[in-house]
Amino acid sequence: MILYNLGMPVNSVSPVTVFAGKGGVGKTTCAAAAALHSAWQGRKTLAISTDATPSLAHIFDEPPHPGPVQVESNLYFQEIGIREARQLWEDRFGRDVYQVFSSFIDLPYADFTEFMSSVLPGLAEEFMVDYIRELCQKGEYDAVVWDTAPLGQTLALLETPSLLGSHLRLAPRIYTHLRAGADTKESILAIIRRWESLSAVDMEFLRSGVDFNIVVIAEALAVNQLEGILAEMDRYGFRVSRLIINNLARDDGSGFLHERSAQQRSYLEMINQRYKGRKITAVPMLPHEIKGLDRIREIETLLFG
Ligand SMILES: Nc1ncnc2c1ncn2[C@@H]1O[C@H](COP(=O)(O)OP(=O)(O)O)[C@@H](O)[C@H]1O
Ligand SMILES: [Mg+2]
Numbered sequence: 602m603i604l605y606n607l608g609m610p611v612n613s614v615s616p617v618t619v620f621a622g623k624g625g626v627g628k629t630t631c632a633a634a635a636a637l638h639s640a641w642q643g644r645k646t647l648a649i650s651t652d653a654t655p656s657l658a659h660i661f662d663e664p665p666h667p668g669p670v671q672v673e674s675n676l677y678f679q680e681i682g683i684r685e686a687r688q689l690w691e692d693r694f695g696r697d698v699y700q701v702f703s704s705f706i707d708l709p710y711a712d713f714t715e716f717m718s719s720v721l722p723g724l725a726e727e728f729m730v731d732y733i734r735e736l737c738q739k740g741e742y743d744a745v746v747w748d749t750a751p752l753g754q755t756l757a758l759l760e761t762p763s764l765l766g767s768h769l770r771l772a773p774r775i776y777t778h779l780r781a782g783a784d785t786k787e788s789i790l791a792i793i794r795r796w797e798s799l800s801a802v803d804m805e806f807l808r809s810g811v812d813f814n815i816v817v818i819a820e821a822l823a824v825n826q827l828e829g830i831l832a833e834m835d836r837y838g839f840r841v842s843r844l845i846i847n848n849l850a851r852d853d854g855s856g857f858l859h860e861r862s863a864q865q866r867s868y869l870e871m872i873n874q875r876y877k878g879r880k881i882t883a884v885p886m887l888p889h890e891i892k893g894l895d896r897i898r899e900i901e902t903l904l905f906g
Pocket of ligand 2: 628629630652655656748749
C-alpha cells in the first residue's frame, strides 16, 4: 500500500507532518490547514496536538474533547494534554523506572512520579512521541498532522535514558547484581536498556517517519533563532521539508502597515537568501481571526496553492 504524506508518496504507515516553532507563530493554524488539505485529498487524516495548552478544538470550532473528534468525513482531531500524557507515561513506563530508582532511594511511588516530572519536565513529551509513533504504526489514519512537536530541551531529554545508562555502566559490578525488586527477575541494567532502546526507537521514528515544517515570523529574533533550530534538526538527523514565514503584513499604503511590511520584507529576503535550497512559503496576516473551516481553508489555499 502506498500512502501519501501531504502529496509526497511514502512507503510507510507513518506519514506524519509536524508543525514546530515558538508559541504564537501559527503552528496550530498551519496544522489545521494541512490536515484539511490532506482530508480533502481523500485521506483519512488526524490532526493531533501535544501542546500543553491545545487549541485545535478552538480552531476547528468544536467543543474541547480528548477525542479523537470527527470534524468532517475524513478529518479528525485529538488533543493530548500534559495530564493525559503523564498518566499514559506512568501507566506504561512509570513502574519500571520507579523500580530502578527505588533500589537507590526509599520513596513512595506517588512521590516518585511527582519527583520525576519535576526534575524531568520533558518526560510527558517523551511519552507523546511514543504515543504518536504507535498511532502511526497502527495505520488507522492515512495521514497524521502533528501540532507542536518537541524541540530543544525536550529532544535532549529523550536521550536521558542513555545518559543514565552510561553513568550506571561506570559501576557495572554494583548495578548488574542489583535486582529491581522482589517480584522482578530483571536487573536494573536490563530495565534501563529497555528504556534506552525505547527512546532510540522514538528518536528513529522522528528521523524517518516525520516530516518537519518550521513556522516562524519575520522578526530579527525569530530569524536568528531559525539558524539554531535548523542546526539542531540537522544534528538529530531530522528532515525539515519547509519553512513557513507567517503573519506577513500587507502594505495597504497606510503609514503603519507600510513600515511594518517593509521591515518584514527585509527579514523575508534574508531568509530567502540564507536558505536558498529550501522550500519557503510566505503566508500573509489575514484581517480576521482564524476559526472554523472556511477560515482555515483560506490558510490552506495560501499554504498549498
Ligand atoms: N496568517 C495569519 N493571519 C491572521 N491570524 C493568524 C495567522 N496565523 C495565525 N494567526 C492567529 O494567531 C494566533 C496564534 O496562532 P496559532 O496557530 O494558535 O499559533 P501557535 O499554535 O504557534 O501558538 C491565533 O489567534 C491565530 O488565529
Ligand atoms: Mg498552538
